[in-house]
Every structure is written in C-alpha cells, then in structure tokens.
Amino acid sequence: MTKKLFVKTYGCQMNVYDSQRMQDVLAPLGYQPVDDAAGADMVILNTCHIREKAAEKVFSDLGRIRKHKKAKEANGTDKMIVAVAGCVAQAEGAELMRREPMVDMVFGPQTYHRLPEMVARANRAVGRDRIIDTDFPAEEKFDHLPQQVSRQGYSAFLAIQEGCDKFCTFCVVPYTRGAEYSRPGMDIINEARQLVEKGTREITLLGQNVNAYHGDGPNGGEWTLGRLLRELSEIDGLDRIRYTTSHPRDVDDDLIAAHRDLPKLMPFLHLPIQAGSDRVLQAMNRKHDGASYREIVTKLKDACPDLALSSDFIVGFPGESDKDFEDTMQMVRDITFIQAFSFKYSPRPGTPASAMELQVPEPVKTERIMRIQALLAEQQLEFNRNCLGREMDVLLERHGKLEGQLVGKSPYMQPVHVSGLPESALGQIVRLKITEALPNSLGGELVDAPVQNRDSERKIA
Ligand code: 5AD
Numbered sequence: 001m002t003k004k005l006f007v008k009t010y011g012c013q014m015n016v017y018d019s020q021r022m023q024d025v026l027a028p029l030g031y032q033p034v035d036d037a038a039g040a041d042m043v044i045l046n047t048c049h050i051r052e053k054a055a056e057k058v059f060s061d062l063g064r065i066r067k068h069k070k071a072k073e074a075n076g077t078d079k080m081i082v083a084v085a086g087c088v089a090q091a092e093g094a095e096l097m098r099r100e101p102m103v104d105m106v107f108g109p110q111t112y113h114r115l116p117e118m119v120a121r122a123n124r125a126v127g128r129d130r131i132i133d134t135d136f137p138a139e140e141k142f143d144h145l146p147q148q149v150s151r152q153g154y155s156a157f158l159a160i161q162e163g164c165d166k167f168c169t170f171c172v173v174p175y176t177r178g179a180e181y182s183r184p185g186m187d188i189i190n191e192a193r194q195l196v197e198k199g200t201r202e203i204t205l206l207g208q209n210v211n212a213y214h215g216d217g218p219n220g221g222e223w224t225l226g227r228l229l230r231e232l233s234e235i236d237g238l239d240r241i242r243y244t245t246s247h248p249r250d251v252d253d254d255l256i257a258a259h260r261d262l263p264k265l266m267p268f269l270h271l272p273i274q275a276g277s278d279r280v281l282q283a284m285n286r287k288h289d290g291a292s293y294r295e296i297v298t299k300l301k302d303a304c305p306d307l308a309l310s311s312d313f314i315v316g317f318p319g320e321s322d323k324d325f326e327d328t329m330q331m332v333r334d335i336t337f338i339q340a341f342s343f344k345y346s347p348r349p350g351t352p353a354s355a356m357e358l359q360v361p362e363p364v365k366t367e368r369i370m371r372i373q374a375l376l377a378e379q380q381l382e383f384n385r386n387c388l389g390r391e392m393d394v395l396l397e398r399h400g401k402l403e404g405q406l407v408g409k410s411p412y413m414q415p416v417h418v419s420g421l422p423e424s425a426l427g428q429i430v431r432l433k434i435t436e437a438l439p440n441s442l443g444g445e446l447v448d449a450p451v452q453n454r455d456s457e458r459k460i461a
Pocket residue numbers: 050051170171172272274312313314343344345346347348
C-alpha cells in the first residue's frame with residue numbers, strides 16, 4: 001500500500017541531499033513523496049540550526065502541521081507521523097519534544113538510516129510511542145543507506161564528507177553534524193556512476209568542509225579531494241563537477257592542480273572568507289588570515305585564469321569595530337566576488353562566540369549588512385554585464401516562466417534563460433551567446449545547433 005510522505009527541507013544543500021536519501025530509505029516501506037502536508041501519512045521537517053531565523057521558522061511551520069495532523073487523525077483510525085529531523089532536532093531534540101507534544105519523532109542527521117525501524121515502531125504503537133534518536137552512532141550511516149540512489153535532476157548533489165572539526169567560534173555545525181568523516185572513494189564513484197546512468201550530467205560534491213576530504217582509496221592509502229576529482233572526471237557522461245563548501249585552510253596543491261587540469265571542474269568556487277579583518281578572523285577561530293586567503297586566490301587563479309569566486313560573510317561578529325568592518329569591505333573590493341551570501345551574526349546556543357563580550361548592537365549590524373550587500377550586488381551585476389556578448393555553455397535544466405522558455409546554468413552558476421528551443425533540449429549543454437544581463441540572471445541565444453553532447457539522446461530515465 002502506498003503512503004504519502006511530505007518532506008520539507010530547510011537550510012543547506014546537505015539537507016537537500018539528506019532529504020533525498022530519507023526518501024530513498026522510506027521508499028521500500030511504500031512511502032511516496034507528495035507536495036503537500038495536508039493528508040500526508042508522514043511529514044518530515046528536515047531542519048537547519050545555523051542561524052536563529054532558520055530555527056524559528058521550524059516552530060512556526062509546526063503550528064500549521066499541527067492542524068493537518070488533527071484533521072487527518074479526526075476519524076480515529078488514520079495517522080500522521082510528524083518527524084523533525086536535521087540540525088534543530090540534533091541540537092534541541094528533547095526541548096522540541098517538550099514544546100511540541102504532537103511531534104512523534106525526532107532524529108538527527110546521523111541516524112536517518114534507522115528510519116525504517118523508527119517508522120515501524122511509530123506505526124505499531126497503540127496510542128503514542130514518541131521516538132527520539134540524536135545519537136552519533138558508532139556504525140557509519142552511509143554504509144547503512146540503500147546502495148541504490150534514486151533518479152535526480154540533470155544536476156545532482158552527492159555527499160562525500162560530513163561533519164567538521166574546525167570549530168569556528170560562531171558555528172553550530174561541529175556540534176550538530178559531529179566529527180569530520182569522509183566516505184570511501186569507491187562508494188562515491190559508484191554513486192556518481194548511478195546518477196549519470198539515470199541522466200545526471202552535473203554533480204556537486206557536498207560536505208560541510210568538503211576539501212578536508214580524505215577518503216579511503218580502493219588499494220589502501222587515502223584519496224584527497226584533488227584525487228577524487230580526477231577519478232570522477234574519468235566518468236563518461238558526467239560533464240560538470242563542482243564541490244562545496246570549502247575551507248581556505250584546506251585548499252592544497254593537489255586541489256589547485258585539479259583546477260588547472262580538469263576541464264570538467266567548473267571555474268567557480270565557493271570559498272567562504274567570513275571577514276576581512278585579521279583580528280576578527282582570529283576571534284572566529286578561522287585558522288587563516290586575510291593574507292593567506294589572498295595568496296590562495298592568487299594560486300587558484302594562476303592555475304585556472306577563468307576562475308571566479310563566491311563567499312559567505314558574517315557582519316557584526318562580537319567585537320567587530322568600524323575599522324574591522326572596513327577591512328572586510330576592502331577585502332571584497334580587492335578580491336571581487338561574483339556571488340555571495342552575507343549574514344548578520346546570530347548568537348547560537350553553546351557556541352563560544354555567543355558568550356563573548358562586546359556583542360554588536362542590532363542597528364549596527366543592519367547598517368553593515370546593507371553596505372556589504374550593496375557592494376556585493378554591484379560586483380555580481382558587473383560580472384553579469386561583462387558576460388554580455390560572450391559565449392557560454394549552459395546546461396538546460398527546466399522550463400522558464402514564459403511560454404517556450406528554458407532555463408539552465410552557466411559554468412558560473414548563473415541562471416540563463418533562452419527561448420525558442422525545443423523541449424528536447426532539456427538536459428543538454430548548449431552554447432549560448434549572452435544577450436541580456438540582469439542582477440541575478442542572464443539571457444542568451446543559441447549560437448549554433450546543440451553542441452558537444454556525446455550522447456544527446458540520453459534523458460532522465
Ligand atoms: N551567525 C551568522 N552566520 C552564520 N553562519 C554560520 N554560523 C553563523 C552565525 N552564528 C554563516 C557562515 C557560514 C554560512 C553557512 O552561515 O557565513 O559560512
């Protein structure tokens with residue numbers, strides 16, 4: 001009997017990957033994904049704890065789910081299992097259970113391979129059997145997930161590394177995701193091959209600290225990220241590779257060489273710097289300073305002259321002075337980022353920075369975030385404008401809003417719109433001449449017939 005499963009994902013790309021794998025785990029039990037919580041047999045909120053706002057959103061959504069659960073269970077026979085997963089579950093599981101009596105199940109990012117047992121227990125239970133599993137189990141989650149991954153889009157995520165040992169003082173990740181772990185190289189190659197067989201052409205390797213990757217190689221020894229990229233790039237039919245999120249400290253020569261040597265490795269790198277002031281970087285425990293970041297960028301651009309960067313920034317970290325903030329602004333001007341995420345510092349429970357003195361007042365954070373976002377938006381628009389007249393390879397992924405319009409991604413992750421191509425162009429990489437540049441997207445026209453598709457008939461299975 002099929003059952004309806006509604007999964008809502010908050011936060012990072014790792015959560016998007018995890019949600020997909022939860023669906024894979026539950027598929028053999030008859031759970032099929034649906035788009036609406038109303039009437040679902042199971043609802044999973046896969047949550048994010050990185051900043052306060054993300055966590056609050058979960059509680060407001062739970063209010064709405066409560067009504068759906070009541071409606072579904074009104075007849076006394078039907079059941080809706082409500083589960084909270086992810087990093088809020090990990091960090092605040094017990095509190096969540098207390099605060100939200102209708103939540104049936106709470107499980108952290110390291111335990112979702114145990115979902116079938118948890119669901120069986122919840123379904124068997126007469127009355128209520130509330131389940132909480134926020135262990136960091138000794139068995140490795142990835143070893144217990146289904147070996148088969150389900151079909152994904154033309155562009156897919158693949159988790160290769162999880163957890164973080166860096167302990168930046170503002171960040172909850174080392175506490176919610178746990179210690180750094182790298183999957184064995186061949187497991188990743190096999191998963192990539194399966195995705196490609198099912199139609200994927202672009203893979204983004206995921207990890208909280210992805211370039212700390214050091215997985216077991218097949219013949220003993222370890223693979224670095226650089227080595228893994230080389231191996232992946234041998235897979236026929238895989239045309240584009242990306243990886244995120246990187247830590248500047250872990251950019252090694254091997255990785256820089258991969259950017260020089262591998263045409264499939266896209267020339268766009270998300271390399272968060274967070275701040276431009278050495279004093280703040282030190283208080284953040286970032287383990288790099290402004291000069292070392294600049295040096296890495298220089299080496300990367302020497303290896304791959306087309307490379308463009310994006311970054312994350314935090315403004316209003318405790319003790320950040322006007323001068324410190326100006327250092328960050330100067331860093332942005334010097335390096336230039338074609339895309340970026342910037343956040344006001346948000347104190348997170350249990351992290352060292354939340355207990356620091358000299359917390360920055362909210363109005364100061366607001367002023368700084370507006371200034372940095374204006375500068376970053378300017379740089380993004382300038383980069384987009386500089387694309388006018390250029391030819392770019394675009395992987396067409398979906399329909400656009402307008403009739404007959406398709407949307408794809410450039411090597412630099414810019415969405416690119418194009419009109420007048422047949423539906424069958426979806427999943428193809430086409431060469432477009434850029435004719436329109438907007439703040440967040442580009443428009444283009446076909447240069448010549450669909451190009452460079454070695455196997456153009458291959459479609460999502
Ligand atoms: N406050 C604000 N931003 C944060 N980030 C992580 N923790 C915090 C916090 N406590 C940002 C960092 C990180 C991104 C994923 O989220 O910039 O790179």
